[in-house]
Every structure is written in structure tokens, then in C-alpha cells.
Amino acid sequence: MVAVFVHGVPDTKHIWDDVLAKLSRKDTVAVSLPGFGADAPDGFGSTMGEYADWLADEIEKIGEPVDLVGHDWGALLSERVVSQRPELIRTWAAGGGAIDESYEWHAAAKMWQTPGVGEQFMDGMTVDAMVAVLTAEGVAEDKARASAERIDDRMKAAILPLYRSAVNIGVEWGPAMDGVSRPGLVLWGENDPYMSSDIHRKLAARTKAQTLEHKGCSHWWPVQKPKETAEALEKFWGEY
Numbered sequence: 001m002v003a004v005f006v007h008g009v010p011d012t013k014h015i016w017d018d019v020l021a022k023l024s025r026k027d028t029v030a031v032s033l034p035g036f037g038a039d040a041p042d043g044f045g046s047t048m049g050e051y052a053d054w055l056a057d058e059i060e061k062i063g064e065p066v067d068l069v070g071h072d073w074g075a076l077l078s079e080r081v082v083s084q085r086p087e088l089i090r091t092w093a094a095g096g097g098a099i100d101e102s103y104e105w106h107a108a109a110k111m112w113q114t115p116g117v118g119e120q121f122m123d124g125m126t127v128d129a130m131v132a133v134l135t136a137e138g139v140a141e142d143k144a145r146a147s148a149e150r151i152d153d154r155m156k157a158a159i160l161p162l163y164r165s166a167v168n169i170g171v172e173w174g175p176a177m178d179g180v181s182r183p184g185l186v187l188w189g190e191n192d193p194y195m196s197s198d199i200h201r202k203l204a205a206r207t208k209a210q211t212l213e214h215k216g217c218s219h220w221w222p223v224q225k226p227k228e229t230a231e232a233l234e235k236f237w238g239e240y
Contacts, residue, residue, distance in 0.1 A: 001090065002062050003237075005030040006055060008072020008096060009159055010125070012037035012150045015071060018226035024234060031058055033073075035158030037150060046158040047165035048173075052080040056088060065090040067237055071222050072096040073162070076169065079203070082184070083176040091240055093233060095187035095212075096219055098195060098203040101174040105167070106194045112163040122156040137193065137218040147223075177206055184209030185236045187229065189217035210236060 005016040005028065013030035014037075020028055034040035034054060044050055055077050059066055068089050070078030075094035082092045105113070112118040127148045134144035186204040188197060190213050197213060204211045212232045214225045221229060 001027060001064065001067065003028045003067040003069060003233075004059060004062070006068070006070040006074030006078055007031075007033065007036065008070075008074045009036070009162065010130075010151050010155055011072065011147060014150065015147070015220075015222045016069075019222050019229050019233075022227050022230035025237075031055070033077075033158075036155050039154070040158065046161040048076075048080075048162060048169060049165070051162065052077050052084070056081050056085045059085075059088045067233075068092045068094075069233065070094040070097070072219070076173075079177065079180075080173055082182050083173070083180050086180070086182050089182045091183045091185070091237060093185040093187060093236060095200060096189070096192065096195065096221065098186065098188075098199045099170060099173045099177050100199050100202055101170040103170045103195070103199055105163075109163055112160055113167055115164075118160045118163070122160070125151060125156065127151075134220070137220060138191075138224055139218075139220050140223070143223050177203065180207040183236075183240050185212065185232065186210070187212045187214065187221060187232065189214045189219055189221045189224065191217060192219045194219050 007013050007015050013032045016030045032038035033051060034044050035046055065088060068078045075097035076099055078092055078094045079099045082089045111121050130148035130151060131144045134147060135141050184207050186200050186209045188200040214221045214228060217224050
């Protein structure tokens, strides 16, 4: 049995390093989304549908149902896969991103979705600017700088088409969440500025998933609460 970890945006698989280090199980793999610390396949358009299909394909290659874990966009993609390809999934755990018809994108996402404005935003997404954002949201400075230094032009070029394809993600992907049948765990930070606790709780209720709210935590729970996250995952996995 393999546990597959999926990162979000703007991030790479390294957001999971501390969580993976604290797990007792070693049958784990952290994937790199195309364009995020890895090259994209030829012809890849970086849309939400292409990313979901890519993730399903990567899981299918493993050859057995997996324990899927996602943060931020990794959560959204994981939720999509479990709703569309349940035969690939043993359990799922996700948070920092929850598919919901009523969700309204945060301010930065709306800028990325706006032609011209998004490109200007990317020009200003310097290492120091991202360090300032991440540390203000509770990430330790060394972790924030390491993450910011991984944001390159390849990643910036992937972010804009992804977000522009996802303006109506809740409407397009939300209804399928009512059919999710695999065991789930929804995790989030109490003080997440990008998605409220209410949205996360709603996802858990409609999918009959367990919940974990990290108290005093922002959006970045994989690096802010790695020990607690690892313990919660292993307890959850142990029930199935």
C-alpha cells in the first residue's frame, strides 16, 4: 500500500518533507505537479482538468489503491480524483482546499485569473516578497525562504492557466463530491486566510469524512504542524 502526497500552489513536493520524516511508514511518494519543480509533458496546458487527469494517471501506474493526501491545489485535485476514480483510492485526506459550490476565490487568485493583472503579479512575486507573505502567515523564515526560492518562471507560467481554468471550479466539480464513498479526513488550519473552517466542515459533512482543525495554524499546516499531521494520518490510516 502506497501513500501519495500532492502539493499545492505556489509550492513543490518539498512541503511534505517534514510530515514524511515523522511518519513511521515509508511506503510514501510525494509527486511533483507538472510545472512545479518538474517539467510539464509536451502539449500540457496546465488546466485543472489536465492536472486531475495527470494525477489519476500517476496513481494508476502504482497498480493498487493508494492513500491519497493533498494540500491546497493538491487537495482540490485529490478530491476530484476520489470523486471520479474511486477504484484508485483506498483512503483520502485533504485540506487547505475544499471543493464547494459556494466558495469564492481569494484576492490573489482573482488577480491571477485576470489577464494582464496576473502577469504583473507574477513579475512582483520575488523571493523576498514571498518570504514576507509566508512568514506573516506563520511559516518559519527558513522554511519560507526555501519555499520561495523554488518559485521559478516555469511555475509562474503554470499558475496562470491553472487558475484561469478554475474560475468556476465549485460549480463544475462540486456536485460530484456528493458521491464520494471512500473514507476521508479533512484537515485545515484554524486561521487559514484562503478558505474558511466552514467550507472545510461542509466538505467533511457531505463526504462523511473525519476532521482535524489545527488550532492556531494558518494555511500551511504541512510545515506548521508536521508532527500533528503525521500522527493524525497514521491514526486515520490505521482504521482501514
